[in-house]
Amino acid sequence: MDTRQLAAFVAVVEKKSFSQAAERLGVTQPAVSLQIRSLEERLGCQLLDRSGRRVEPTEAGRVLYRKAQRILQLEDQLSEELAQEETGELRGTLSIGASTGPGGHLVPLLLCEFQRGHPDLRVSLVIADTHRVVEQVAARELELGVVGALRRQRGLEFEPLAHDEIVLAVPPGHPFAGKQIPLERLRGEPHIVMQEGAGVRDVVEEELRDAGLRIRELEPKLELGLQESVKSAVTAGYGVTFISRTAIEGELAAGTLAAARVTGIEPARQIYVVRASGRVATRAADAFLRFARDRVA
Numbered sequence: 001m002d003t004r005q006l007a008a009f010v011a012v013v014e015k016k017s018f019s020q021a022a023e024r025l026g027v028t029q030p031a032v033s034l035q036i037r038s039l040e041e042r043l044g045c046q047l048l049d050r051s052g053r054r055v056e057p058t059e060a061g062r063v064l065y066r067k068a069q070r071i072l073q074l075e076d077q078l079s080e081e082l083a084q085e086e087t088g089e090l091r092g093t094l095s096i097g098a099s100t101g102p103g104g105h106l107v108p109l110l111l112c113e114f115q116r117g118h119p120d121l122r123v124s125l126v127i128a129d130t131h132r133v134v135e136q137v138a139a140r141e142l143e144l145g146v147v148g149a150l151r152r153q154r155g156l157e158f159e160p161l162a163h164d165e166i167v168l169a170v171p172p173g174h175p176f177a178g179k180q181i182p183l184e185r186l187r188g189e190p191h192i193v194m195q196e197g198a199g200v201r202d203v204v205e206e207e208l209r210d211a212g213l214r215i216r217e218l219e220p221k222l223e224l225g226l227q228e229s230v231k232s233a234v235t236a237g238y239g240v241t242f243i244s245r246t247a248i249e250g251e252l253a254a255g256t257l258a259a260a261r262v263t264g265i266e267p268a269r270q271i272y273v274v275r276a277s278g279r280v281a282t283r284a285a286d287a288f289l290r291f292a293r294d295r296v297a
Contacts, residue, residue, distance in 0.1 A: 003075055006068040008035035009047060013065050014139065016054040069140060070278075077280055090118040094284040097126040097133040097142040099149075099199050100226040101164060101244035102271050106296075107146050114291050121284055129226060131197040137274050143285050145274040148199030148244065158272045162296045165245040166200055166267035167259040169230075171237045177258035183211055186262065190239035191220040192230045199269060200227065204242040207265040231257070242267060 011021035012032065022029040040047050047061035057065055080092050098107040108125065115123045126133070126142065133145040138156055150158055168186075170176045176185075193215065194201045205215050222239060224230050230241045231248060235256050251257035273289065275281070 002035075002038075003072060005035045005039040005042075006072055008032045009039055009061075010065060010068050010072060012036060012048060012055055013057050013061065016056065018055065070280075073140075073280055077282060080282060090121040090284045090287060092282070092284060093122045093124055094144075094282070094288060095124045095126075095142050096144045096146065096288075097128060097136050098146040099130040099133055100127060100228065101148040101200060101247050101269075102146045102162075103127040104227060104244075104247045105249060106162065106246055106271070110292050110295060111288075113295070114288050117291075118284075118287070129195065129197040130199040130202075134274055137276060140276055140279065143275065143279070143282065144289070147272055147274055148269050149202050150270070150272060155277050156274055157277050158274050160270045161273050161292060162271040164269050164271050166203060166242055166269065167245050167248075168240055168262055169234050169243045169248055169251075170240045170258050170260055171234060172255055172258050174240070174258060174260075176240070176260035178260065180261045180263055183213060183262055183264045186213070186218055189218070190222070191215075191218045192222045192224055192233050192239040192241040193220045194227065194230055194241075195223055195225050198226055200242060200244055203267050203269045207267040211264045244269075 008021065008025065008031075011024050012018055015021045015024060018032050018036075019029050022032045025032065036048065043060075043064070045060045046058050047064060049056045049058055049061075096107070096111065097103075103125070104127075111123050111125055115121055126136070128136070130147040130149045130151065133142070133147050134151050134153060134156065136142045137145040138153060146161065148164060168176065168181075201215075208215055222233065224233055227243055227247045231243060231251070233239060234241050234243075235251065245252075245259065248257050248259070252259060273292075275285075
């Protein structure tokens with residue numbers, strides 16, 4: 001079976017469009033159509049339903065899609081391993097995603113140190129919220145993800161990597177700075193929150209709920225996306241926010257932010273590595289995970 005036909009089929013299923021699949025593959029749309037038609041003739045069945053606004057796989061197409069992914073992955077791995085056979089050096093590209101907490105400090109430093117030891121390896125890091133990173137790993141757009149929340153999903157494996165404390169970040173000179181404050185004192189403070197889907201927000205909402213307080217009762221007026229956005233707003237004096245301590249280590253050391261703790265809640269989270277179940281890991285991914293575990297430990 002021609003793997004170029006399988007690659008075209010997988011691209012159409014994932015993009016739900018012949019034109020977008022062609023763009024991904026760097027070929028023309030008629031070329032993609034020809035590959036799909038040849039594949040359907042070869043297998044003797046219709047693989048795609050073209051009747052709606054979006055292209056969807058038929059029942060036979062869904063079966064082929066799962067198998068085709070594995071075939072293409074094994075082909076890529078074989079090419080990589082054959083290229084590395086003589087020297088044993090890591091080559092190619094390691095594609096990783098990270099949510100904004102671990103992606104702001106922990107993961108970039110780990111990747112930089114790891115790549116320094118493997119100069120022929122190219123590293124690509126994508127930063128997004130936890131939900132998006134998990135989606136990209138599930139879609140096999142990324143080989144690994146490092147996220148700050150556990151999101152049970154079929155076809156994915158989560159492995160604990162590190163522990164991350166969540167603190168209340170406040171401007172320097174704020175009455176809460178460096179103190180332990182009662183839960184009730186949170187009321188009335190201008191709260192800045194991250195967007196829904198952010199791992200830190202999920203953890204904080206659960207902790208507050210267990211303590212008898214819902215985040216909406218704090219009446220947050222500013223929802224500013226992810227950690228870098230809220231961190232900038234707090235630094236500028238516009239309010240307070242719950243945030244990963246690792247995300248503000250530099251600001252705490254420089255004195256541009258201060259931290260407080262709240263009595264009755266101890267928000268913390270596990271940092272997880274997420275990958276697709278059954279996906280054959282590349283040598284680079286396995287080597288990076290071993291390296292990261294050792295460094296974090």
